[in-house]
Amino acid sequence: MTGPVATSTTGATTAAPAGHLAAQARALVAIGRQSVRSALAVRSEVLVSGVAVLVRVVLVILVWRAVYGSTPEVVGVDRSTAVAYAVLGAVFTNVLNPFWRSSLEVRVRQGRIAVDLLRPVGLVPQTLAQQVGTTAAAVPRCVLAVLLALVIGALQAPAGGVLGLLAFAVSTVLGVAVALLCNLVVAMTAFWTLEVGGALMVYRAVAQFASGALIPLWFMPGWLRGTLEWLPFQAQVFTPLSVYFGTVRGWDAVGAVAVQALWVVLLALLAQLVWSRALHRVVVQGG
Numbered sequence: 023m024t025g026p027v028a029t030s031t032t033g034a035t036t037a038a039p040a041g042h043l044a045a046q047a048r049a050l051v052a053i054g055r056q057s058v059r060s061a062l063a064v065r066s067e068v069l070v071s072g073v074a075v076l077v078r079v080v081l082v083i084l085v086w087r088a089v090y091g092s093t094p095e096v097v098g099v100d101r102s103t104a105v106a107y108a109v110l111g112a113v114f115t116n117v118l119n120p121f122w123r124s125s126l127e128v129r130v131r132q133g134r135i136a137v138d139l140l141r142p143v144g145l146v147p148q149t150l151a152q153q154v155g156t157t158a159a160a161v162p163r164c165v166l167a168v169l170l171a172l173v174i175g176a177l178q179a180p181a182g183g184v185l186g187l188l189a190f191a192v193s194t195v196l197g198v199a200v201a202l203l204c205n206l207v208v209a210m211t212a213f214w215t216l217e218v219g220g221a222l223m224v225y226r227a228v229a230q231f232a233s234g235a236l237i238p239l240w241f242m243p244g245w246l247r248g249t250l251e252w253l254p255f256q257a258q259v260f261t262p263l264s265v266y267f268g269t270v271r272g273w274d275a276v277g278a279v280a281v282q283a284l285w286v287v288l289l290a291l292l293a294q295l296v297w298s299r300a301l302h303r304v305v306v307q308g309g
Contacts, residue, residue, distance in 0.1 A: 049143045050151040057155025072163040075116045079167045082108040083176045099240050106178060107263055109171045111235045113164045114259045117157055118201040118229075127212040127219075146206070146297050153202045181268025189275055193262040196282035201258045203289035204229065210293070213300035234260030240269075254289060257282040 062068055086108045090101040126149050171177035180186045208225045212218045230236050232255035239247045239260050250256055261278050264270045270278050 046143050046147070050147055053143075053148055053151040054155035054158070057152045058159045061156045061159035068163075071160075072166060075112070075163050075167045076170055078112045078116070079109050079171055079176075082112050083171070083174070097240060099238070102178070103267055104238070105176050106171070107238050107267065109167075109177050110263055110266065111238075111259060113167050114197075114233075114262070115230060115235045116167075117160045117164055118198065118235075118258060126206075126209040127217065130212040130216060146293060149206060149209070150202060153205060157198060157202065180266045182271070186265070186268065189279065190262060190266045193265045193275075193279050193282060196279065196286060197258045197262045199286045200254055200282060200289060201229075203286065203293055204254060204258075206293050207289065207296055210296050210300050229255050229258065232256065233258040234263070238263075254285045257285045 083105055086105045087101065090096065090104060094100060096104070168177065180190050182189065204225070208221050209218055211221050215221070232250050232253055234250075234256060235258075239250060239256060242250070261270075261282055264278065265275050
């Protein structure tokens with residue numbers, strides 16, 4: 023009698039956490055889907071955003087072609103690669119725009135954060151799920167921009183064939199994860215300031231430059247590039263595009279992707295640390 027009871031008890035104990043995790047996963051998926059629907063709800067805004075990214079892609083193509091002029095290459099980078107990099111940089115910037123990514127500031131300022139804290143799913147996973155959903159909503163218009171660039175000959179297929187495409191996909195996912203975690207950390211400053219618009223403006227300016235979204239790190243002075251490579255921003259854009267264009271190959275590409283994964287871990291730990299401090303802040307504000 024003892025043996026079967028012990029086995030049954032163990033099974034029930036194991037099943038409960040598994041069921042809880044499954045319920046949390048379903049809740050996070052639902053939050054992500056709701057964020058996608060919210061981002062696509064206003065058709066006029068979706069249309070304007072789509073046209074805006076297409077216009078931006080055309081403009082960067084014209085500008086970079088004009089910058090190069092008749093010069094075949096600069097610091098070892100030929101014109102076609104620079105133009106294609108500018109196209110993908112514009113696309114990445116559109117996807118990673120931090121101003122779309124979190125309602126955390128509004129919820130904190132309006133006091134709705136108290137309700138979020140009572141939900142069975144943690145606030146940080148809730149916020150990240152919302153960010154992922156809104157990011158996913160930006161993908162279709164960016165795909166259109168990429169197709170446009172391919173049609174007009176401003177973009178070529180990734181270096182390395184299928185393996186290169188796979189490595190680029192992995193690097194892109196990690197780059198997005200780095201960006202979303204950075205956005206989350208900046209958004210959580212709302213617990214102290216109640217207004218993160220200024221912080222996001224500073225972050226956006228620094229991130230776009232330091233990530234290589236505006237100007238590839240190839241063109242930056244050696245000391246500046248060396249400094250930026252120690253920061254997480256280059257993992258957002260420059261590393262995926264370096265993999266795409268084959269400027270890092272083989273084990274160098276593996277190492278670059280590993281650095282991205284390391285930044286994901288470090289930023290997740292930082293977000294958890296900031297959240298633990300913010301939680302105490304909420305208790306203080308609530309008396």
